Amino acid sequence: MTYKIAFFDIDGTLVNEEKQIPQDTIEAIAELKRSGVEAVIATGRAPYFFKSLAEQLGIESYVSLNGGYVVYKGKAIYSRPIPREQVESLVNHAAKHKHTLVFEGASDFSSNNAEDTFMLDAVGSLKVDLPKYDPDFWRTEDVYQVFLHNEADHEHLYMNAVPGLRYIRWHPTAMDVLPTESSKAEGINAMLRLLNIKHEEAVAFGDGLNDKEMLEVVGLGIAMGNSHEDLKPYADYITTHVDEGGIVNGLKYAQLIE
Template identity: 25%
Template sequence: MAIKAIVLDLDFTLLKRNKTVGERTLESLIEAHEQGYTLIIATSRPIRVVRGLVPAELLERTTLITLNGAVVHEFTRDHQWQMSCLGLEAKHLVAALREQEPPIQITAECWGENFATNREYCAETLRAKQHAQPDMVKSLDDIDYGWLSKITADGQGNSLEHLLAWQDDYSDLRFIPADDHRVINIVPASVGKSKTVEQLLARMNIAPTDVVAFGDEIPDIRLLELVGLGIAMGNAKPEVKAVADLVIGDCDDDPIADFLQVSLLKQAQSA
């Protein structure tokens, strides 16, 4: 195994709990890129939010997978593409979600730039929570399902685990629980974080065995199983740690930097 690529989950992995990238981690990843390693960030978040969280000097060196694998942004080539779209089946799903009690907050993403929602945002909250401007927001009645990438159902503190039983009624969609089932992300059935990583690596002529990946949440399990070296954060869920090849420190302590410096960068320097 000769590591050629580094794949990173975003929240509570690359990002600390305060939603910043540690200085040592930032410096180590930039150094890794300069030494020839391919950098990939894979997240459920949309591109507009990632831009507000990840420093530009790192983002411009990465390939970014957003919306649970639905959209890929190659900043090194100034190129982006959609892996698949939700289609008209999602129209029936949105209608059903709007009838739920207590009310569910619904966000429908198109590429990760513009979005539709049933939540009323003031301009300040819109900037803080969604990294968006008022002209980027539409009503759920105005969704273009032909380009829809992802739907997020947010129970606003309430469990939405019961929605997973709907999966059988929507065979073309994939229901992905998050935040202890208080949030359900819905993407095309053909899409997933690990699936998109695998397809992207094939385009790059990089074998999954030549990849190290870092993660902390249940959707990261398949990703860690896919690659040659799967690493769980110290703050990861027990199920993630169980499948990992290695468990490192807590996301607040720059453990990714420690791993890269000891296991990759110093070895490359001495080679």
């Protein structure tokens, strides 16, 4: 199979635990692009969380916010915000349990508690700027994803609290909240339709629980060696650790670089 497009998760895939891109990954992405294959970021992060990384890799296209907001070469091609009434229900429910929320729009993000230690720990781990304080952000801006800050033993409080929402833990003190049907696969579908590329002509790399649908929807799903163990059964191939040539070896397996 000749693959025409490759999708890359960021955390644990393009970057390591120090949030640095390994040099061999930078070189592999450059070689991939020279061969004419589309290189696309596919992440749970919002665009403002990975702007410098995309510039460093020379990538202009991305599936962001777990499929909710998709851009091809600088132009938005797909947008699916969370219905405002669902955000309001989540706000009210989280307030009952004193859990902080971070609202993520396409171009900015805000928190309803700027001092929460769970929020500071989780967002700080991304090595990005902290959100501004604006508890009413969701009333006027489209929200594509919400960070819900709690620990695992409080997850059960939300599982059936707001119909139409689902939750994916990405940090000991944080979960992504997104529409039930939203996933990276949804955003990938939008891009493949635009480019008239078949699913079997696409490759995807990931390491986390929010990469399951993405690895399943493409022709070749590659899990990093450092992947969450529950993701690996969804992969067609398991490459090496992000710091041990994971991207290079995966692209070589797909015969996309030499």
